[in-house]
Amino acid sequence: DAKTTQPPSMDCAEGRAANLPCNHSTISGNEYVYWYRQIHSQGPQYIIHGLKNNETNEMASLIITEDRKSSTLILPHATLRDTAVYYCIVRAPNTGGFKTIFGAGTRLFVKA
Amino acid sequence: EAGVAQSPRYKIIEKRQSVAFWCNPISGHATLYWYQQILGQGPKLLIQFQNNGVVDDSQLPKDRFSAERLKGVDSTLKIQPAKLEDSAVYLCASSLRTANYNEQFFGPGTRLTVL
Numbered sequence: 628d629a630k631t632t633q634p635p636s637m638d639c640a641e642g643r644a645a646n647l648p649c650n651h652s653t654i655s656g657n658e659y660v661y662w663y664r665q666i667h668s669q670g671p672q673y674i675i676h677g678l679k680n681n682e683t684n685e686m687a688s689l690i691i692t693e694d695r696k697s698s699t700l701i702l703p704h705a706t707l708r709d710t711a712v713y714y715c716i717v718r719a720p721n722t723g724g725f726k727t728i729f730g731a732g733t734r735l736f737v738k739a
Numbered sequence: 740e741a742g743v744a745q746s747p748r749y750k751i752i753e754k755r756q757s758v759a760f761w762c763n764p765i766s767g768h769a770t771l772y773w774y775q776q777i778l779g780q781g782p783k784l785l786i787q788f789q790n791n792g793v794v795d796d797s798q799l800p801k802d803r804f805s806a807e808r809l810k811g812v813d814s815t816l817k818i819q820p821a822k823l824e825d826s827a828v829y830l831c832a833s834s835l836r837t838a839n840y841n842e843q844f845f846g847p848g849t850r851l852t853v854l
Contacts, residue, residue, distance in 0.1 A: 661842075663843075668847075669845075669848075670830050670832070670845025670846050670847055670848055671830075671832075671843075671845050672845070673844070676842070714781055727772070727784060729774075729781030729782045730781050731779075732781055
């Protein structure tokens with residue numbers, strides 16, 4: 628079972644910020660929060676990850692609450708090409724690597 | 740840098756037939772993953788390799804699915820015999836290392852339709 632909870636869908640106007648929430652209330656102290664997105668008919672694409680500090684890169688910002696039980700992915704100026712399914716994942720370490728459990732994700736629709 | 744390559748991109752078979760998928764990860768990536776993605780759902784990890792050793796195959800239906808990664812580079816995933824419920828996209832991914840902050844690079848997937 629996925630360790631995260633996300634809304635099934637969201638809408639956003641083009642040019643506005645898209646704020647995608649994720650709940651991970653059972654996260655462990657050594658687990659990271661990762662975000663991926665999947666554009667139609669493509670494989671998932673890495674966006675960003677964080678442990679407890681807020682992170683920013685050229686694609687997005689990640690805000691993690693102080694208790695680490697939830698986070699928000701922010702696309703500052705959404706474009707039509709950002710329409711995709713966004714997955715929030717909590718990484719669970721296992722021997723030799725990390726088990727990645729995807730939930731159903733949030734389907735983001737960016738509208739003109 | 741070339742991405743993860745997969746073939747074929749599409750495959751249609753009848754139930755009880757066999758099928759194989761091929762994956763070539765990004766050069767130098769030690770970890771390779773196979774995922775199954777059923778329509779409308781997130782990807783589900785089937786098997787994870789570290790070099791040519793299996794790290795996790797707990798969700799692989801071993802009565803019909805098998806995978807190998809000889810020489811720690813390319814990998815094949817086989818289904819024998821296929822069932823209707825195996826219709827899905829099969830994604831291959833690779834990552835450079837298994838440190839805390841590795842990211843996975845996904846291939847385009849193989850869409851399997853079982854009739």
